[in-house]
Amino acid sequence: MDENLVDHYAEILYDYHFLKHPLQKADAIFVLGSHDPSVADYAVQLFQEGWAKYIIFSGGVIRPIGELRNITPKSEANAFFDIAVEAGVPAEAIILDNKATNTGENFSCTRKILQEKGFDFKNFILVQKPYMVRRTYATALVQFAEFSFISVAAPDTYDDYIAKCAENNISKERVISNMTGDLQRLKVYPEKGFLVAMDIPEEVWAAYEKLIELGFVGRMAN
Structure with a gap:
């Protein structure tokens, strides 16, 4: 080959997949589950740069994320939580969804958790892998239509x-x-x-x- x-x-x-939405401040950085720990790294960077005051990690699939970072297999959300806290993000600034198993459920499960916890967020920075930026955005236009959002990834x-x-x-x-x-x-x-x-x-x-x-x-x- x-x-x-x-x-x-x-x-x-x-x-093509990597839409280039300009960053803008939001109520929360919404991180969709992934096998790629660098997605969490970029969310941490955005949080530390002050783009939002909260991070949402959504993903219930159990994966061996972070094999090189001493993170045992656990849900995507919990693995990303560990990465973020180790990098200095306060635990109280993180919201977890451990039930979503696909992109649509990332949105529906997160919406439910935000309602249950009384968070009145209106604007989101959606974070995924570079090649999932477009599909994340296209899905959000249907599944998260009542909110404002951009879809981004680390600029690689x-x-x-x-x-x-x-x-x-x-x-x-x-x-x-x-x-x-x-x-x-x-x-x-x-x-x-x-x-x-x-x-x-x-x-x-x-x-x-x-x-x-x-x-x-x-x-x-x-």
Whole structure:
């Protein structure tokens, strides 16, 4: 397999998925669950820079997050909580949702917890992996429509993000399969009502098809 060609196609998908919303202050930094601990790192950075006074970690899937950081397998939310507290975020500034198992539930479960706890938040900074920024935003437009939000990730280039993932024991093959899976979801989920339809340029879809031909199919939706 020609790795340069794989990277060429993968970078096209990466750049498409990675919306570049400018940062703006919000009531809370809302972090959607992930296997990637660098997502929590970026949320901590935003908190420490003063973009919001609270962090929400949502994710009930049990994962071996942070294998290189001495974090035993636990829910995404709890693993991210540990990362944030170790980095100096006060525990009282963190809100946890340990029930969500997918992107839609990240929003519905978090909404319920905020209502139960009496938080009247209106504005959110949604944080995910770079290649999930667009799908997060498209989902929020349906599932979180009553709120204001932007969708962001750490400002890494494709090469930088692949290198960061390698440091966290996440393979490039997994990243690319996740990206093809996310593009497929952007294509098929609007008809299910899960997210708002996004325009997918021909070049992006062609790169997706090339990557599918090369075998990056591990994250396809049913």
